[in-house]
Amino acid sequence: MARSSRSSIARHSMAEQEPSVRITNFDEVALGYDLTTAVEEAQRCLQCRHSPCVSGCPVGVRIPEFIKALREGDMWDAVAKLKDKNSLPAVCGRVCPQETQCEEVCVLAKRGEPVAIGRLERFVADWEREHGIRVPPVASSMGKRVAVIGSGPAGLTAAGDLAKLGYDVEVLEALHEPGGVLVYGIPEFRLPKEIVKIEIGYLESLGVKIRTNVVIGRLYNVAELLESYDAVFMGTGAGLPMMMNIAGENLNGVYSANELLTRVNLMKAYQFPEWDTPVRVGARVAVVGAGNVAMDSARSALRLGANEVHIVYRRSREEVPARAEEVHHAEQEGVIFDYLTNPVEILGAEGWVTGMRCIRMSLGEPDASGRRSPVPIEGSEFEMVVDTVVMALGTQPNPLAFSQAPGLERNRRGAVVADSATGRTRLERVWAGGDIVTGSATVISAMGAGRVAAMDMHAYLMGQSRGPWLTAAEPA
Amino acid sequence: MYQIIAKETLTPVTKMFVISAPEVAQKAQAGQFVVLRVHEKGERVPLTIADYDRDEGTITIVVQEIGKSTRLLGQLEPGDRLASFTGPLGRPTEIENYGTVVLVGGGLGIAPIYPICRSLRAAGNHVIAIIGARSGDLLFWEERMRSVTDELIVVTDDGSYARKALVTVPLKELLESGQTIDRVWGIGPAIMMKFIALTSQPFGVKTIVSLNSIMVDGTGMCGACRVSVGGRTYFACVDGPEFDGHLVDWDLLLSRQRMYRDDEAIALERFSQPESQSNREAR
Ligand SMILES: Cc1cc2nc3c(=O)[nH]c(=O)nc-3n(C[C@H](O)[C@H](O)[C@H](O)COP(=O)(O)OP(=O)(O)OC[C@H]3O[C@@H](n4cnc5c(N)ncnc54)[C@H](O)[C@@H]3O)c2cc1C
Ligand code: FES
Numbered sequence: 063m064a065r066s067s068r069s070s071i072a073r074h075s076m077a078e079q080e081p082s083v084r085i086t087n088f089d090e091v092a093l094g095y096d097l098t099t100a101v102e103e104a105q106r107c108l109q110c111r112h113s114p115c116v117s118g119c120p121v122g123v124r125i126p127e128f129i130k131a132l133r134e135g136d137m138w139d140a141v142a143k144l145k146d147k148n149s150l151p152a153v154c155g156r157v158c159p160q161e162t163q164c165e166e167v168c169v170l171a172k173r174g175e176p177v178a179i180g181r182l183e184r185f186v187a188d189w190e191r192e193h194g195i196r197v198p199p200v201a202s203s204m205g206k207r208v209a210v211i212g213s214g215p216a217g218l219t220a221a222g223d224l225a226k227l228g229y230d231v232e233v234l235e236a237l238h239e240p241g242g243v244l245v246y247g248i249p250e251f252r253l254p255k256e257i258v259k260i261e262i263g264y265l266e267s268l269g270v271k272i273r274t275n276v277v278i279g280r281l282y283n284v285a286e287l288l289e290s291y292d293a294v295f296m297g298t299g300a301g302l303p304m305m306m307n308i309a310g311e312n313l314n315g316v317y318s319a320n321e322l323l324t325r326v327n328l329m330k331a332y333q334f335p336e337w338d339t340p341v342r343v344g345a346r347v348a349v350v351g352a353g354n355v356a357m358d359s360a361r362s363a364l365r366l367g368a369n370e371v372h373i374v375y376r377r378s379r380e381e382v383p384a385r386a387e388e389v390h391h392a393e394q395e396g397v398i399f400d401y402l403t404n405p406v407e408i409l410g411a412e413g414w415v416t417g418m419r420c421i422r423m424s425l426g427e428p429d430a431s432g433r434r435s436p437v438p439i440e441g442s443e444f445e446m447v448v449d450t451v452v453m454a455l456g457t458q459p460n461p462l463a464f465s466q467a468p469g470l471e472r473n474r475r476g477a478v479v480a481d482s483a484t485g486r487t488r489l490e491r492v493w494a495g496g497d498i499v500t501g502s503a504t505v506i507s508a509m510g511a512g513r514v515a516a517m518d519m520h521a522y523l524m525g526q527s528r529g530p531w532l533t534a535a536e537p538a
Numbered sequence: 539m540y541q542i543i544a545k546e547t548l549t550p551v552t553k554m555f556v557i558s559a560p561e562v563a564q565k566a567q568a569g570q571f572v573v574l575r576v577h578e579k580g581e582r583v584p585l586t587i588a589d590y591d592r593d594e595g596t597i598t599i600v601v602q603e604i605g606k607s608t609r610l611l612g613q614l615e616p617g618d619r620l621a622s623f624t625g626p627l628g629r630p631t632e633i634e635n636y637g638t639v640v641l642v643g644g645g646l647g648i649a650p651i652y653p654i655c656r657s658l659r660a661a662g663n664h665v666i667a668i669i670g671a672r673s674g675d676l677l678f679w680e681e682r683m684r685s686v687t688d689e690l691i692v693v694t695d696d697g698s699y700a701r702k703a704l705v706t707v708p709l710k711e712l713l714e715s716g717q718t719i720d721r722v723w724g725i726g727p728a729i730m731m732k733f734i735a736l737t738s739q740p741f742g743v744k745t746i747v748s749l750n751s752i753m754v755d756g757t758g759m760c761g762a763c764r765v766s767v768g769g770r771t772y773f774a775c776v777d778g779p780e781f782d783g784h785l786v787d788w789d790l791l792l793s794r795q796r797m798y799r800d801d802e803a804i805a806l807e808r809f810s811q812p813e814s815q816s817n818r819e820a821r
Contacts, residue, residue, distance in 0.1 A: 236757050238575060238582075238622040246759075275624040277757055281565055301759040305771070312764050312771060312790055314797045321760035329581070329754070335808050337579040338607055339754075340801030413793035460758050462776055 065108060073175035074103045081394040085364045088250045088332050091391060092156070100185040104133035107177050110169050115179060118167040120510040123147045125164060125179055132186060141190045144183060149222045149265065150215060150509065152191060152257045153244060155184025158506050159385045191260055197267045201228030206523055209234060209291040211278045211463060214242020215505045216496025217297030218265055219512030220519075225268040227520055232291075234276040236462075239328060242299055244505070246328040247320070249358050251365070252388075255327070283466030284492060293491050293519050296478065297512060300497035301460040305453055306350070310408030315344065315415030319351070319359045319454035326362050344449030347371045348418055350405055351454035352381075353502075357388040359452045360397045371397050372446070376404040376423050376436040402436065406443065408451055418446045459498045467492075477501050485515025490531045493519055540574075540620040543596055548678035549671075552602050552646060553612050554588070560595030562625045568653035569631030569748065569780055572597060573756040575621040576610045583607050584753045584775070586725075587626060588649035597625070600649035600678075606805040627756045628779045631746070635662040637720035640712055641687075642668045642734050644705050644726030648679050650748060651725050656686040663720075664688050668708050674699025705730065706737045713741040721746065724783060728791050735783030747783035749774045751794060766790050 077093040078084075084091050095103065107129045115125040124143045131140035144151050160166075160180035168176030190196075208224050210217045213235040221231045239245045244258045266272060278284065278298070287294050303318035305311055322341065325331040329339035343366040349359045352375035360371045373392070375382065378401045382389055393399070402423040409417040422442035425434040458476040469489040471479040478487055478494045485493040495511025497503055544556040562572065571586045589598035603612040614620075631654050639658055643651035648669045659665045665686070670693040671677040677692070677699060684690050691708045692700035701708075705726070713719055722745040724734030731747040738745040751763040751774045758776035765774045766787035772778060 236624070237755065238624070275622050277624060277627065280626055281561060301757075303759070303761050305761070307771075312766060312794070314794060318761040321754060321762045324754055324760050330579070333579075334801065335805045338581040338805060340798045340805070342797065342801070413790075413796070462758050 063105060068106055068108060069170060069174070071102065071106045073106065073178055074099050074181075076178070076181050081396070084251065085361075085395050088365055090254050091251050094188055095181055095185045097189075100182060101133050101135070103178050104129045104182060106170065107133075108169055114167040114169065115164040115177075118164040119147075120163065120504075120506045121147050121513060123151075123164075123183070128186060129177070129179075129182060132182060137186070137189055137193075138196075140186045141196075144186050148183075148509070149219060150261045150505075151183050152187035152261055153215070153253060154506055154509075155180050155182075155187055156253050156257075157248060157385075159504060161386050163506070191257070195260070195264050195267075197264070198226070200226055200268055203230060204228040204523075206230065206293075207232070207291045208293045208295065208519065209287045210295045210297060211284075211287075212236075212242060212297040212299055212496075212498075213240035213262075213272060213274075214297055214299045214496060214508060215244065216299070216498070216508035216512040217242070217295065218262065218270075219509040220295045220297060220493075220495065220516040221270045221512075222265045222268055223513055223516035224519065225265070225270045227516075229520075229523075231270050233270060233272045234278060234282075235272060235274045236277040237328065238274050240272045240274060242297075246324045247355065247358070249323065249327055249362050251361070252358065277462065279462040279465040284463070284470065284489070285466055285468075288491055292523060293493070295485070295512070295515055295519065296463065296487070296492060296494040296498055297496045297508070298460060298463045298498050299508075300457040300477075300502045302458045302476070303453065304455045304457060306405065306455065308405060308407055310410050310415070311453070313408055313410040313415045314413050315342065315410075315449055316408060316451045316453065319349070319355045319452050320457065322359055322452050323355070323362065326366070332362075332366060341366065342450070343368055344415075345369045346448045347450040347452065348374050348405075348446060348448045349452040349454055350374045351456070352377075352399075353383045353454060353456065354385055354388055355456075355502075356452075356454035357384045357392045357397075359454050361392055361395060363450065363452070364395055364397065368450070372448070373397055373399045374403050374405060374418075374420065374446075375399065375401055377434075378402055378425060381433060404436065404438065405451075409445065415449055415451055416447070418448050418451055419443055420446060457497075457502050459501070463498075475501055482511075483514070484518040485511060486518065486531060491522075540623040542614055542616050542618050542620070543594075545614070545616055548600065549676045551676065552600055552678060554598060554600045554649075555611070555614070556596045556598050557620065557623060558595060559597050559623050559625070562597055562623070563590045563592050563595045566590035566597060566626040567630035568633065568657040569650070570626035570628045571756070571779060572599065572623060572625030573627060573753065574599075574611075574623045576607055576614070577621050580610070580621060581607050582622075582624075582754055582756065583611070584627070584750075584756055586650040586748065586750075586779075587653065589653055597623075600646060602646045605802050606809040609806075609809065624756065628775060629777070631657065631723075631780060633657045633661050638664040638666065638718055640666045640668065640709060640719055640722045642670075642705050642709055642722065642724040642726070643683075644670050644724075644730040645672070645676065647724075647726030647730070648677075648683065651723060652679060652682060652686060654723060655683065659686055659688070666712065667691070668693065668705050670694060670703075670705040672696065704733075706733050709734060710737050713738060713743060719743050723747070728788065728795060731783060732786075732788040732792075735786065735788075739784050745783040746780050747786060748779045749781055749786065749791060750779070751791060752797060764794070
C-alpha cells in the first residue's frame with residue numbers, strides 16, 4: 063500500500079457503551095476493536111524508520127513492529143513484539159495517556175490524527191488473553207532472593223523482569239489483593255479487575271510469588287528484609303491522600319478519593335449488600351480536583367446513583383491534568399465542570415455535609431513551573447448545595463513503609479530519593495521506583511522505573527555493579 | 539493460614555477466637571490491632587489484639603456480635619479459615635515504668651486491656667485494673683485479669699454481680715484517694731472512653747484511650763479513620779489507635795462512627811432474614 067493511501071485512511075473510533083446506559087452500570091465503557099477494524103487501523107501506520115512513537119513510550123514498546131505483525135496477520139508475533147517491553151499491555155492499552163506519549167509524536171499527528179496505538183495495544187493484548195496466554199521460558203534459579211514491596215505496576219514489573227532472569231522473587235503486598243492502584247483505584251468501568259488478575263496470573267506463572275496481607279513497617283521493616291533477602295525493591299506508591307485542611311472536612315459525607323475508590327473497587331461497594339462493604343454517595347456530589355482520580359471519582363459517583371456531580375477545579379480547562387479521554391467521557395456522562403472555583407469551607411448540620419462554600423478564582427501570572435497560578439477573586443464566595451464531597455487533591459508516598467529504615471532519604475514531599483538511571487536509593491541493596499519516587503504519576507512510568515531498577519539489581523547481584531552506591535554527597 | 543484454632547463463648551454476646559498467624563504473633567504487641575475478612579465478599583474488620591502467643595504462633599481476638607460481619611465470624615468454628623488476616627497494625631502501647639497505673643476496661647474493652655496490663659506489669663508498674671459490664675453475665679476474663687494486675691476492681695451497671703457502679707466511679711475514687719496515679723488507660727465504647735477521660739481530666743492524670751473509628755485498609759491509605767485530637771486530624775489506624783483522651787474530639791468520633799448506621803442495618807436485616815429475602819427475589 064502506498065504511503066498516501068495509508069495516510070488517507072481515517073482513524074477508527076472504538077465502540078463504547080452509550081453514555082445514558084453506561085452510567086447505570088460498572089461495566090467497561092470502551093468495547094475495543096474487532097479484528098477487521100484493528101487490521102484497518104494498523105494499515106495507517108507508516109512504519110517510519112526513525113519511529114518517534116517508540117521514543118515517546120516510557121518503556122520503549124516496539125510499536126511499529128507489533129503493528130506490522132498485526133496487519134500481516136501474525137498475531138502471535140504481534141504479541142511477542144508487544145510483550146517484549148511491556149508485561150502489562152492489556153492494562154496499558156486502557157489507561158496510558160497515549161495522547162501525551164506515543165500518539166503525540168506519531169508522524170500522522172502532525173497533519174491529522176495519529177495511529178490509535180493504545181487501541182491496537184489493547185486489541186493485541188485482549189486477543190492473546192482470549193487465545194490463551196503463553197508463558198515464555200524462564201532462566202533457571204540463581205539462588206538469589208529478592209523482596210519487592212508493593213504490587214502496583216512498578217513492583218509487578220520489577221518482579222516479572224527479575225523472575226525471568228532467574229531470581230526468587232517475593233512480592234509483599236499490604237492489601238488482600240495484588241495490583242496497587244490498578245485494583246483499588248482505577249474503576250472497573252475503565253479497567254476490568256478480571257484483566258488485572260489475568261496479567262498478574264501471568265507474572266505468577268513466571269515464578270513470582272505474591273504474599274498479600276504483609277504490611278512493611280509493621281510486620282517487617284526494610285532492615286529485617288535486608289537480612290533475609292539479597293536485595294529489596296520498594297514500589298509502595300503514593301497512597302497517602304492529601305486533604306485541604308479546611309473547616310468541615312471531617313464531616314460525614316466527606317471522602318478522600320482513595321477511600322471512595324477503595325470502597326467501590328477493592329471492596330466492591332457498588333454491589334452492596336451482596337458484598338459487605340457500604341459506600342454513601344448522596345444525590346449531589348462535588349469532587350474537588352481534576353486529575354484522573356477526580357474523573358474516576360465523579361464517574362463512580364454517577365454510577366452509584368448521584369443525580370448531579372460537579373468537578374470543582376481551581377484552574378481552567380486548559381490545565382486539567384486528567385487524560386483527554388477521561389474528561390471527554392465524564393462530560394458525555396453529564397459531569398458538570400466548575401472551573402476556576404475553590405472550596406473554602408464544607409458546611410454541615412448534625413454531623414453531615416449539607417453544602418460547600420467556594421470562591422471564584424482567576425489565573426494570574428505564570429509561576430516558576432510555567433503554570434498560571436490561580437488567585438481568589440475577592441467577594442466572589444458562594445454556596446453549593448451538596449451532600450457528598452470527594453477530595454481528589456493528589457497523594458504523597460505513605461510513610462508507613464519507611465519506619466525502621468534509617469538511611470532511606472526522602473525529600474520534602476515525602477518521596478524517596480533514588481537515582482533515576484538505576485533506581486538506587488541511599489540505602490545499599492535497596493532500590494525504589496514508581497510513585498514512591500516521583501509522587502503520583504502514571505502506570506507506564508512506574509513500570510519503566512520498575513524495569514530500570516530490575517536491570518540494575520541484576521547487574522549489582524551479578525557483581526557487575528556499575529559505579530558506586532548512591533551516597534548522600536552525590537546529586538540524586 | 540489464618541485457621542481458627544480455638545473458639546470460646548465468653549458471654550451471650552461475645553466470642554473469643556484463637557487464630558493461627560505465626561508471623562503476626564511474632565510481632566504483635568499490646569495495643570495493636572488486626573484487620574480481617576471473614577469471607578471473600580467480606581468487609582475489612584479491624585479488631586484489637588486481645589492476646590498473642592509467640593510460641594504457639596497464635597493471635598487471640600474477642601468479638602461482640604453486633605453487625606453482619608461479626609455475626610458471620612461468630613458462626614465460624616475451629617478448623618475454619620478466614621479469608622484474610624493482616625497485622626499487627628497501629629502503634630503499640632507505649633510501655634514504660636510509669637509507677638502506678640490504672641486501666642479501665644468496659645464491656646468488650648476488657649479484652650484489649652489484658653495484654654496492656656501484662657506488659658505494663660512486666661515493665662515494673664503497679665497495675666490497678668477496673669473492669670465492668672452492664673450485667674454479670676456480660677463480664678468475662680475476671681481470673682485472667684487478676685493474673686496480670688496487682689489490684690482488680692470489678693463492677694456491673696446493674697449490680698447483678700460484684701459492685702454496682704459505672705467504671706468511672708471507682709476510677710474517681712482512686713484518683714481522689716490521695717495515692718499517686720501516674721497514668722490511666724481507658725478502653726471500651728466511645729461514649730465510655732469519653733467519660734473516663736472526663737473523669738480523670740480534673741486530676742491532670744494523662745489518660746490514654748484506644749479509638750475505634752471506622753476503618754477500611756488500616757494502613758493510612760484512605761482516611762476513613764480520621765479523628766481529631768488536640769485540634770489536628772490524625773489517621774487512627776497509623777497514628778494511633780491510642781491517643782491522649784483529654785484531647786480527643788469525642789463528638790466527632792461518635793458522629794463518624796454512625797456514618798454507615800443505615801447500611802449496617804440493611805446488611806444485618808438481609809443476613810438475619812434470608813427467607814424473606816429469597817421470597818422477595820422470587821416475586
Ligand atoms: C484513581 C486513579 C486513577 C489513575 N488513572 C491513571 C490512568 O488512567 N493512567 C495512568 O497512567 N495512571 C493513572 N493513575 C496513576 C497510576 O495508577 C500510578 O501512577 C501507578 O499505579 C503507580 O504505580 P506504583 O507501582 O508506583 O504504585 P501503586 O500502584 O500505588 O502500588 C503500590 C502498592 O504498594 C502497596 N503498599 C504500600 N505501602 C505498603 C507497605 N508498607 N507494605 C506493603 N505494601 C505496601 C500498596 O498497597 C499498593 O498495592 C491513576 C491513579 C489513581 C489513584
Ligand atoms: S483505615 Fe484507611 S487510613 Fe486508616
